[in-house]
Amino acid sequence: MLTTVAEVEVFLGLTAPGAAVETVLDAMIDAAQKAMEGPAGAGRHLETATVTEIIDGAGGHDIWLKEPAQSITSIHESSDQTWSAATLISSDDYIDHSGRRACRVERPDSVWLNCPSGVRIIYTAGLAATVPDEIKFACWVQVAKLYSEWQVAKQGLNVLDSQAVEGWTQKFAAHRGLDPYVADVMKRYRPARL
Numbered sequence: 001m002l003t004t005v006a007e008v009e010v011f012l013g014l015t016a017p018g019a020a021v022e023t024v025l026d027a028m029i030d031a032a033q034k035a036m037e038g039p040a041g042a043g044r045h046l047e048t049a050t051v052t053e054i055i056d057g058a059g060g061h062d063i064w065l066k067e068p069a070q071s072i073t074s075i076h077e078s079s080d081q082t083w084s085a086a087t088l089i090s091s092d093d094y095i096d097h098s099g100r101r102a103c104r105v106e107r108p109d110s111v112w113l114n115c116p117s118g119v120r121i122i123y124t125a126g127l128a129a130t131v132p133d134e135i136k137f138a139c140w141v142q143v144a145k146l147y148s149e150w151q152v153a154k155q156g157l158n159v160l161d162s163q164a165v166e167g168w169t170q171k172f173a174a175h176r177g178l179d180p181y182v183a184d185v186m187k188r189y190r191p192a193r194l
Contacts, residue, residue, distance in 0.1 A: 002139040032142035041186040045126040059114030069098040069123035077113040
């Protein structure tokens with residue numbers, strides 16, 4: 001996780017909120033991280049994670065990953081998706097141009113297999129093992145936003161609409177997405193795209 005319940009409690013100025021609130025804060029941290037990593041946020045893992053991608057080989061020298069790789073574990077090429085020792089590409093046969101934002105893997109002396117779903121890459125994604133301070137702070141801000149919305153929701157003040165459907169009343173709560181500050185920070189971590 002990008003932060004801890006104890007760190008969020010300090011940021012929010014909460015003293016001994018109790019197990020029930022701590023459970024809610026833990027869920028809010030998870031929700032904040034998912035939003036920060038999602039399409040409206042960085043669009044990539046912020047913590048170290050193993051990613052497996054099946055990519056259409058286009059027959060060119062370059063393929064593009066969904067997010068930058070810290071390191072590549074393995075690359076296989078197979079027209080029938082039988083990933084075995086026989087389909088493994090040697091690390092000497094490609095150059096990983098991934099970095100903080102780049103997502104490109106090149107075969108300078110050859111081309112990638114021209115086949116739908118013909119390339120499987122397993123790699124380690126995410127930022128460094130230690131979460132950068134600005135991302136940790138952004139997570140605190142996003143959790144504070146969720147906490148504030150939760151406090152308002154408990155009072156029933158953020159209901160935008162209420163609709164009766166087949167005898168059930170459905171209430172729609174206000175949802176405002178990423179905090180503008182958090183969205184701005186996440187833009188700096190978005191992967192470079194073609």
